[in-house]
Amino acid sequence: xxxxxxxxxxxxxxxxxxxxxxxxxxxxxxxxxxxxxxxxxxxxxxxxxxxxxxxxxxxxxxxxxxxxxxxxxxxxxxxxxxxxxxxxxxxxxxxxxxxxxxxxxxxxxxxxxxxxxxxxxxxxxxxxxxxxxxxxxxxxxxxxxxxxxxxxxxxxxxxxxxxxxxxxxxxxxxxxxxxxxxxxxxxxxxxxxxxxxxxxxxxxxxxxxxxxxxxxxxxxxxxxxxxxxxxxxxxxxxxxxxxxxxxxxxxxxxxxxxxxxxxxxxxxxxxxxxxxxxxxxxxxxxxxxxxxxxxxx
Amino acid sequence: xxxxxxxxxxxxxxxxxxxxxxxxxxxxxxxxxxxxxxxxxxxxxxxxxxxxxxxxxxxxxxxxxxxxxxxxxxxxxxxxxxxxxxxxxxxxxxxxxxxxxxxxxxxxxxxxxxxxxxxxxxxxxxxxxxxxxxxxxxxxxxxxxxxxxxxxxxxxxxxxxxxxxxxxxxxxxxxxxxxxxxxxxxxxxxxxxxxxxxxxxxxxxxxxxxxxxxxxxxxxxxxxxxxxxxxxxxxxxxxxxxxxxxxxxxxxxxxxxxxxxxxxxxxxxxxxxxxxxxxxxxxxxxxxxxxxxxxxxxxxxxxxxxxxxxxxxxxxxxxxxxxxxxxxxxxxxxxxxxxxxxxxxxxxxxxxxxxxxxxxxxxxxxxxxxxxxxxxxxxxxxxxxxxxxxxxxxxxxxxxxxxxxxxxxxxxxxxxxxxxxxxxxxxxxxxxxxxxxxxxxxxxxxxxxxxxxxxxxxxxxxxxxxxxxxxxxxxxxxxxxxxxxxxxxxxxxxxxxxxxxxxxxxxxxxxxxxxxxxxxxxxxxxxxxxxxxxxxxxxxxxxxxxxxxx
Numbered sequence: 081x082x083x084x085x086x087x088x089x090x091x092x093x094x095x096x097x098x099x100x101x102x103x104x105x106x107x108x109x110x111x112x113x114x115x116x117x118x119x120x121x122x123x124x125x126x127x128x129x130x131x132x133x134x135x136x137x138x139x140x141x142x143x144x145x146x147x148x149x150x151x152x153x154x155x156x157x158x159x160x161x162x163x164x165x166x167x168x169x170x171x172x173x174x175x176x177x178x179x180x181x182x183x184x185x186x187x188x189x190x191x192x193x194x195x196x197x198x199x200x201x202x203x204x205x206x207x208x209x210x211x212x213x214x215x216x217x218x219x220x221x222x223x224x225x226x227x228x229x230x231x232x233x234x235x236x237x238x239x240x241x242x243x244x245x246x247x248x249x250x251x252x253x254x255x256x257x258x259x260x261x262x263x264x265x266x267x268x269x270x271x272x273x274x275x276x277x278x279x280x281x282x283x284x285x286x287x288x289x290x291x292x293x294x295x296x297x298x299x300x301x302x303x304x305x306x307x308x309x310x311x312x313x314x315x316x317x318x319x320x321x322x323x324x325x326x327x328x329x330x331x332x333x334x335x336x337x338x339x340x341x342x343x344x345x346x347x348x349x350x351x352x353x354x355x356x357x358x359x360x361x362x363x364x365x366x367x368x369x370x371x372x373x374x375x376x377x
Numbered sequence: 378x379x380x381x382x383x384x385x386x387x388x389x390x391x392x393x394x395x396x397x398x399x400x401x402x403x404x405x406x407x408x409x410x411x412x413x414x415x416x417x418x419x420x421x422x423x424x425x426x427x428x429x430x431x432x433x434x435x436x437x438x439x440x441x442x443x444x445x446x447x448x449x450x451x452x453x454x455x456x457x458x459x460x461x462x463x464x465x466x467x468x469x470x471x472x473x474x475x476x477x478x479x480x481x482x483x484x485x486x487x488x489x490x491x492x493x494x495x496x497x498x499x500x501x502x503x504x505x506x507x508x509x510x511x512x513x514x515x516x517x518x519x520x521x522x523x524x525x526x527x528x529x530x531x532x533x534x535x536x537x538x539x540x541x542x543x544x545x546x547x548x549x550x551x552x553x554x555x556x557x558x559x560x561x562x563x564x565x566x567x568x569x570x571x572x573x574x575x576x577x578x579x580x581x582x583x584x585x586x587x588x589x590x591x592x593x594x595x596x597x598x599x600x601x602x603x604x605x606x607x608x609x610x611x612x613x614x615x616x617x618x619x620x621x622x623x624x625x626x627x628x629x630x631x632x633x634x635x636x637x638x639x640x641x642x643x644x645x646x647x648x649x650x651x652x653x654x655x656x657x658x659x660x661x662x663x664x665x666x667x668x669x670x671x672x673x674x675x676x677x678x679x680x681x682x683x684x685x686x687x688x689x690x691x692x693x694x695x696x697x698x699x700x701x702x703x704x705x706x707x708x709x710x711x712x713x714x715x716x717x718x719x720x721x722x723x724x725x726x727x728x729x730x731x732x733x734x735x736x737x738x739x740x741x742x743x744x745x746x747x748x749x750x751x752x753x754x755x756x757x758x759x760x761x762x763x764x765x766x767x768x769x770x771x772x773x774x775x776x777x778x779x780x781x782x783x784x785x786x787x788x789x790x791x792x793x794x795x796x797x798x799x800x801x802x803x804x805x806x807x808x809x810x811x812x813x814x815x816x817x818x819x820x821x822x823x824x825x826x827x828x829x830x831x832x833x834x835x836x837x838x839x840x841x842x843x844x845x846x847x848x849x850x851x852x853x854x855x856x857x858x859x860x861x862x863x864x865x866x867x868x869x870x871x872x873x874x875x876x877x878x879x880x881x882x883x884x885x886x887x888x889x890x891x892x893x894x895x896x897x898x899x900x901x902x903x904x905x906x907x908x909x910x911x912x913x914x915x916x917x918x919x920x921x922x923x924x925x926x927x
């Protein structure tokens with residue numbers, strides 16, 4: 081099924097298909113992720129982007145950052161639009177072309193959930209990339225169903241009380257051939273996953289953790305370091321699910337306590353009273369431990 | 378003008394991108410900084426530079442030229458230097474420091490093997506400089522001056538050049554052959570050498586100051602100073618310096634069966650190990666403990682490996698002689714009290730603890746002094762030459778360096794002093810008053826992002842087995858495998874200088890890091906850089922730093 085040599089897959093791509101001049105904040109994880117995805121996918125790609133930060137900062141007229149065809153749609157229907165693009169190519173007997181639907185966590189897991197589920201179920205040959213920054217950052221940091229337990233948003237000022245929706249596993253349970261998670265710190269791994277996914281026929285889902293300096297309350301220079309901690313604490317497991325089987329789980333080399341991760345971010349500041357962690361921290365640690373056990377990190 | 382597609386009001390191909398650089402308050406800068414190895418090195422060798430050449434290109438040739446920009450004696454230093462560079466290495470806090478000393482020796486040996494020649498920076502100038510002494514300080518000063526075109530003449534009191542390196546370091550540590558060839562390479566820069574010419578005795582100092590534009594005194598500390606116990610005039614009692622000089626000049630020395638060495642410095646260690654190789658049972662007597670010994674730690678370890686006995690808390694009281702020949706050493710036990718001015722514990726004798734150690738030879742390695750015969754310069758404590766901040770002595774246009782100024786120090790410290798004196802002499806001759814540029818700040822472990830480095834083992838040099846070592850004066854560490862040295866060089870963190878990891882290039886969310894024209898450097902596109910600092914944070918070697926936008 082996968083025809084390209086593994087050497088090609090591991091090659092790091094930098095083609096500047098997502099160019100400078102976009103209006104993202106300094107240190108934006110999503111901008112970094114979008115560029116890595118576009119460069120990995122290459123020129124023969126159509127980017128369908130849902131409403132959200134990415135669309136706002138990358139596509140103001142007249143100087144969009146995209147150097148590949150770009151299609152903007154509503155918050156809730158980008159999967160449906162991408163499905164339509166794919167169906168149109170099929171009907172016109174054109175292509176092949178890489179179709180990548182992209183959205184933030186709100187557009188994917190809350191508002192766009194119905195359409196993404198439909199796209200998976202109908203089996204369109206589309207790669208869906210979700211940039212997970214764990215809240216509605218575009219509209220001013222409101223809670224989404226990807227907001228992790230304990231995180232402060234403007235709609236959960238005392239900290240979120242529910243746990244994060246596990247969309248990669250939901251996607252995998254649609255029976256789609258390829259699901260993967262990635263973070264922006266390991267660009268080699270991220271680009272390999274994009275390239276692998278594009279070689280597979282059928283719906284694919286790639287979940288990328290993309291820190292938001294503004295919403296998470298950290299300085300822009302920590303974007304990569306925070307991703308690394310999210311992996312090392314076990315809060316963000318990195319794995320692939322190929323044809324329903326979990327594979328290539330990234331093992332934690334040196335396990336860190338969740339406190340290391342939480343203390344760097346302003347959205348968790350209320351979990352430390354005068355520097356001493358409150359009981360919610362123990363529950364977040366419990367979530368990390370469950371992840372480690374579940375995915376054998 | 379081309380007709381625009383339907384629905385477009387502006388031709389997107391002509392749109393100038395929005396310059397996000399105006400948002401910036403901080404901007405990234407590539408700043409080359411001093412690595413701690415160079416900072417700790419008394420010669421400030423460009424260690425990072427030569428290691429990178431070895432790691433990237435396996436280019437020993439160029440590495441030798443980089444190293445000899447500052448250090449004219451790499452093969453010698455690679456053998457005898459106590460390598461403070463490795464103590465400074467930032468890798469020490471990560472796994473193990475780099476084997477810089479071994480790499481230096483490998484590069485130095487390569488230079489000797491291929492007969493590499495030093496390059497002159499300035500072909501010729503008319504000023505003449507006299508250098509007194511051909512030890513490490515004198516050679517280094519002469520080398521740096523000759524490279525800058527000065528006409529240099531070295532006056533050496535002894536028969537052969539090299540100073541303490543020739544007469545004070547035993548050949549199991551530094552083979553004479555290596556030293557001779559390195560000195561020859563230095564002299565090929567056009568330096569005159571006059572041996573058996575002791576300034577102050579054969580040649581008056583005034584004559585030098587009259588005929589030369591500047592004079593450098595690297596006279597060293599050649600006189601052994603005994604501690605003054607009764608019986609020192611007996612036969613079989615040597616000072617450490619004299620003993621090593623006798624052995625190194627190839628004279629046969631009868632040491633007998635038992636040798637006692639007094640002292641805990643490097644001369645004591647060398648004397649003890651030489652005596653051991655001459656077939657004696659050797660005992661080192663020192664009045665404090667191992668911790669306070671001024672000798673290089675590795676030297677003490679190797680001496681212990683060679684089954685040399687150490688008696689701590691022991692101080693000689695009297696040398697016992699029979700018919701004018703030494704037969705034993707009366708010692709007293711000491712106990713350590715509160716520290717003295719040198720910061721070391723002060724030993725006090727315990728009454729009634731006297732004991733005799735039988736000895737056929739006693740070697741007093743208890744101190745050295747400058748031979749001031751015929752030299753009149755201002756001194757500190759009547760011991761060492763007093764110099765100002767540019768190493769000029771109390772006499773105008775006479776500079777000094779090395780052991781005679783520093784007290785007892787290492788070969789590399791003397792080379793460093795010679796180098797700085799050469800710079801000072803150049804400034805003096807040219808009438809420069811402005812100080813030279815000071816090096817950039819030093820990088821420490823806390824500045825580095827060590828996530829990107831892999832842990833690895835340090836290169837281990839292999840020593841000869843002890844029973845083979847003791848059979849003669851062959852070198853303890855045989856030549857190294859060059860491929861292992863290049864592999865060791867790859868461990869270098871390259872603190873403070875880009876090594877082309879491309880992190881900044883890949884991580885910039887704004888695509889504002891561009892490849893330079895050569896393809897191996899990276900530049901910042903300040904039109905678009907928002908100053909987030911991600912590149913600086915993820916730069917492993919702290920080459921990128923954030924500075925305030927003006």
